[in-house]
Amino acid sequence: MIARRDLAVCVAARTDLSPTCFRLTLTAEGPVEAVPGQFGMLSCVEGFDPFLRRAFSLAGVSQRRGSTEVEFLIKEVGKGTTLLRHATPGSELRLLAPLGNGFSLDPGAHRLALVAGGIGLPPVLFAAEVLAGRETRFDLYLGAANVAELLEVERCGKAAAAVGGEAVLTTDDGSRGEHAFVTTALARRLSQGRVYDRVLACGPTPMLAALTELAREHALETELSLEEPMACGVGVCLGCVVELADGRYVPTCKEGPVFPAARLAARWWP
Amino acid sequence: MIARRDLAVCVAARTDLSPTCFRLTLTAEGPVEAVPGQFGMLSCVEGFDPFLRRAFSLAGVSQRRGSTEVEFLIKEVGKGTTLLRHATPGSELRLLAPLGNGFSLDPGAHRLALVAGGIGLPPVLFAAEVLAGRETRFDLYLGAANVAELLEVERCGKAAAAVGGEAVLTTDDGSRGEHAFVTTALARRLSQGRVYDRVLACGPTPMLAALTELAREHALETELSLEEPMACGVGVCLGCVVELADGRYVPTCKEGPVFPAARLAARWWP
Amino acid sequence: MSVRLGVELGKLAVANPIMAASGTFGYGLDLLEFCPPERLGAVVTKGLSPKPRRGSPTPRIVETAAGMINAIGLQNIGVEAFCIEALPVLRQRGAVVAVNVFGERMEEYVEVIERCEREEGIAAYELNVSCPNVTAGGIEFGHDPAQLERLTRMGRAATRRVLWVKLSPNAPDLVGTARAAVDGGADGLTLINTLRAMAIDAEKRRPVLARGCGGLSGPAIKPIALRMVWEVHRALPSVPLVGIGGVETGRDVVEFLLAGASAVQVGTAIFRDPAAPLHILGELERFCAEHGIAEVRELVGALEWH
Amino acid sequence: MSVRLGVELGKLAVANPIMAASGTFGYGLDLLEFCPPERLGAVVTKGLSPKPRRGSPTPRIVETAAGMINAIGLQNIGVEAFCIEALPVLRQRGAVVAVNVFGERMEEYVEVIERCEREEGIAAYELNVSCPNVTAGGIEFGHDPAQLERLTRMGRAATRRVLWVKLSPNAPDLVGTARAAVDGGADGLTLINTLRAMAIDAEKRRPVLARGCGGLSGPAIKPIALRMVWEVHRALPSVPLVGIGGVETGRDVVEFLLAGASAVQVGTAIFRDPAAPLHILGELERFCAEHGIAEVRELVGALEWH
């Protein structure tokens, strides 16, 4: 296991990616290691408002000379994310990372499907860029409500292209790419005979539910990155549990956030 | 009474004045009027931490074209003042002002004594600069623990000089000016026969207590600007009361913060 | 979309569900330029006693995490001065006035009501039996159902106006006291008053407040207030409730209404923003408009349990 | 200046007054790299029942102003698994272990204790009679002095180890329950557990938590916890108390000690900072050094009233 640390990080840059989303780049001293699918608990503020840290999937970790750049893609949905969107470059935050278990990126894979819906992109993008570096072939399916909310399209395309994979874009309103849900785009290719060793996905619950159905149909190994409200991020509060197929509640932060779809309780899917 | 308003103000500048104190300049749209001794309730932060606004005496109010510059001198003592010390220029705060009653600066005065201890300077400086503009003669007594904590010495000197008055500096450690308490410096001049119509003062409680003694001895009219913990600043919470000589508790924020020393209960002085 | 803001609290219909809470809005006239009292559903006065009260020594207030503790000790100008100085102005402005009533003995509550009965322009009385900041009277009545019922009955006998009892969150048996107040003839219940609390000065090794303890208010207590409103509403679903405790936003109001309150009072929030009740009212209206809620009253008690 | 950090809780002497609270530190081994359990005065385990418990459905937690509400429902691995999997490691590391004991019936409390009695390395039991998140058992024992005394007596009969009872802030009569626990044979009292509270989702018109209500913790409740510690200390000055509720800083610890606690537990703060207990201990030591306090124990109950 990679050592968890509570890092003092410095806001290096914030870049708007869409009307609601932005990229937050943080610098930590020394090396930081992590695998795609892992996440961090980020303090948004000094003081008690908001009170708890926020969970964000790592979207990239790049070693620099003597320091590490940690990247997040964040959607502004409330107090904490609004504060982060307005964080002053140079200001200090705390980041407890890396946490949880990431995607299975075993080198032997023939071809993987990476699927991201909306702000589910960060762990998928991290995975794509790592896989591109390892020359593991994958297709990347990226869906969003509309063209404005398709994030990091270029990076996605570049990563997929590097290993001869396809970057499939879909929007709910057809304003760019296929006019379809991202799962429909995947289904189409599967029924056309495209074969994957495994699907790695992150996105809204309905998307993950549809994906699970699809995976079952095609007997496809599928790993899902889940979100549950979190307080500690390290398995001690038991606030973030998800129900497994065997009936147990396990902390998403510690046993996940990435789970094989088959391990999850059916009733997890609404 | 000057109309109170809840102003959206913008941080224009922060300037360090001493190891613990800084000047905060805020800009408000439109005209703002106030008299020396009045104060404002300033929100230090959005959100609940800290929860209440903080009271600060106005140190100056200057009309600009279409806007007003409001000046505070602030000592960093806790959460709120630390946040203000690090407020980003351009960020917005809320300021409820002007509040309370100021010093009596009646134009007929022959000569006034203005006395400030430490961070008691802001209302006194405001008074000095207003009096200098009105050509009312005054001496300004400014005391501090040491030379580093003597704030705005030049402005004090300039204001007093403008009306032929003296700016008397004292430090507790003798590192600048007279090696004495500011009240001792005043006492010396009084016993040397200097005559004042009135003393206007702000500073730590022991200083105000000594001053009250002195005022009684020399039958000097004296006005003191008091500090009490405040929640609302407008007289509705009754948290900030001070005991008067007649036994009543009155809200400092509304009936003060400037009170004639003779109106205050003897036991107010510890 | 236009939203109907009016709500009914039993026989009292108010134009909107936002009231200023007792002790945080003076006698309704201190913040005219920020929050004219006639624009609120009602204004509740600072607790009034038969004679003026000096209140507690200082320090009386201290800030805490997302809240504050106060021990004002019910300093007030007395019912007589209120009737002469403040009430005529409130009446003239058209404000809906609720008088928060306080006494050290039961008879004093009645005295306050009787004095007020001689005046027009008072819509309701709110019996404050829950102030944690006075040693004599008050708090005991709010903690003992039998005494509370008796006190409410005496108040009831003194007036045909609307009578509310303001419940203490410190009472051993919340629902029991609620029931006692209703049995005694209360038309509605307001809850909650402040929670007994303490702050300590680590340097001085003393309580921060002169009285030692005081009452905790503000957003910190909202989750407790919501729970209590829901508990009382569930036990006494037909009794009109006024919810209080940490209301800062229109969304907070919606939460209290869902839990079973027909109106809310805004207290400590006024200290952070003198126009808080109006701002909150605006937010409530916007929330309703955005969520297709035509009438605020639809929300009352509309919480769905799982 | 070197500061002596050790304190005594009756017959239990600990190296320092900072403990990790039940339910916020797992079984003591989850945060080894941030907060080694052996460096704390004690670690209190998550509440243990005779059999593993699944706990409540989700959502289980929600953030509030300066705090959070939880309804975990005492999910735990059961006393057997604890004794086999966690305790040996804790013992080997030299941690002082307090087992938080929970049962739905009184006999289950005894079962947990009896199982633990077969193991070395347990310093104390903390009877959790105050968890607001379970319907059966637990909470009733903590609210009814007679039942609590009986339960404590049963616990007392089962062990000669140190026995604490963790008091509920929701109990009708705090001092009464405290006294009952002591009469039943408790060596000390820990207080407070969480306050019953509720959060509502204004959009969904439902409680945020699956169980509806939960327990409020964090800085929001500190002023209430301090008051309760002081109240119990004043009533039972010779009973060792462990203070809990919103401790985030060394200064908070000083406040609890002054109010009469001999030690404190750090709970929710751990979620914001996995090394919180150690950071707080460091701050406490610095506070003492700066204020010329040679021994932390000097502070216990040293509050001066006005």
Ligand SMILES: Cc1cc2nc3c(=O)[nH]c(=O)nc-3n(C[C@H](O)[C@H](O)[C@H](O)COP(=O)(O)OP(=O)(O)OC[C@H]3O[C@@H](n4cnc5c(N)ncnc54)[C@H](O)[C@@H]3O)c2cc1C
């Ligand atoms: C393991 C994990 C990884 C995540 N990765 C990312 C990411 O890479 N990028 C990103 O933008 N977001 C991510 N999230 C979601 C992110 O944590 C929430 O959006 C964030 O906590 C909201 O904080 P806030 O203060 O802005 O919103 P709040 O004001 O707290 O809440 C606003 C809204 O967001 C909902 N919300 C709050 N917390 C969560 C949560 N933990 N999960 C889901 N919804 C929540 C609330 O119910 C509310 O409707 C992740 C969550 C988890 C658990």
Ligand SMILES: Cc1cc2nc3c(=O)[nH]c(=O)nc-3n(C[C@H](O)[C@H](O)[C@H](O)COP(=O)(O)OP(=O)(O)OC[C@H]3O[C@@H](n4cnc5c(N)ncnc54)[C@H](O)[C@@H]3O)c2cc1C
């Ligand atoms: C009418 C009035 C005018 C004031 N004018 C000025 C001014 O011009 N410049 C300036 O620097 N300060 C002024 N103060 C004091 C200022 O309000 C406090 O220093 C400030 O509230 C501290 O906030 P904080 O969050 O930094 O400290 P906190 O973290 O709240 O407290 C830190 C320390 O300051 C003490 N303190 C907190 N609030 C007050 C208060 N209202 N009065 C006195 N001590 C307090 C606390 O007891 C504590 O010891 C004035 C106060 C009043 C009432």
Ligand SMILES: Cc1cc2nc3c(=O)[nH]c(=O)nc-3n(C[C@H](O)[C@H](O)[C@H](O)COP(=O)(O)O)c2cc1C
């Ligand atoms: C400074 C202050 C004074 C108060 N005075 C009274 C009072 O006189 N009578 C009363 O019934 N409640 C009084 N209260 C309680 C409030 O009306 C309200 O019940 C409580 O503060 C909780 O609401 P909040 O969190 O919105 O402030 C007072 C509260 C504060 C903060």
Ligand SMILES: Cc1cc2nc3c(=O)[nH]c(=O)nc-3n(C[C@H](O)[C@H](O)[C@H](O)COP(=O)(O)O)c2cc1C
């Ligand atoms: C997520 C969570 C789980 C808890 N589980 C338990 C428990 O199992 N047994 C218990 O006695 N107290 C439990 N508590 C209560 C804490 O031990 C503590 O009494 C309370 O949280 C107040 O302290 P704090 O404000 O420092 O968190 C739990 C608290 C939280 C937040």
Ligand code: FES
């Ligand atoms: S967030 Fe605390 S256990 Fe997962």
Ligand code: FES
């Ligand atoms: S601060 Fe509220 S009355 Fe003065």
